[in-house]
């Protein structure tokens with residue numbers, strides 16, 4: 605075993621001195637200007653020796669970023685994840701799936717009453733007009749989007765930064781998710797000029813069922829990094845309970861996933 609689990613040690617792995625103009629495998633293909641992961645000072649000269657991703661201006665900053673105490677940067681938790689990223693160059697599909705499933709699970713308390721309420725509203729509306737009655741692909745789904753990357757959502761602590769260097773140093777610690785209730789027939793407009801999204805429509809259609817009471821919530825997901833996919837979620841607490849709970853709002857909601 606050449607890989608030592610550094611996540612359990614209480615002091616950070618020795619910082620490695622970077623050459624004056626760091627041009628390594630992480631930075632060379634991207635135009636990221638590195639800044640200290642702790643204080644955002646530009647051109648940090650040290651890197652975390654374990655993951656070689658996190659950069660620091662000083663050992664003091666590295667120490668504080670490693671800490672999981674209040675005010676710390678939680679790098680101790682994020683480091684193994686960042687390390688796997690540099691090893692693989694990217695996260696593999698299975699790991700992305702895991703992150704997506706975790707995000708969906710965290711959304712459940714919003715997702716279920718939100719979906720049930722909107723299906724009922726939409727069914728009422730279409731019952732009132734006869735124009736929708738013969739739509740062959742009637743059915744509803746939720747479009748789940750996040751302005752944050754899969755990697756940020758995969759961080760075990762607070763996903764405060766992009767792993768490729770904090771390009772947005774003043775960014776707050778929140779990870780946001782937006783839910784939008786949609787009819788399947790609206791996808792035509794949605795996927796226009798988007799080959800990746802349109803290639804997902806067959807599998808989305810397979811999980812979208814017409815009519816009111818649904819077994820599961822079909823989801824189309826998209827993250828800031830460009831990841832798109834189809835997923836589904838159980839209706840938490842069941843349809844009837846969600847119907848009784850109701851929903852204060854409309855067919856779109858934005859929330860901070862770390863508050864859920």
Ligand SMILES: [Zn+2]
Pocket residue numbers: 640641642643644645660661662665
């Ligand atoms: Zn610093």
Ligand SMILES: [Zn+2]
Pocket residue numbers: 652653654655656657658679682683684686
């Ligand atoms: Zn590290």
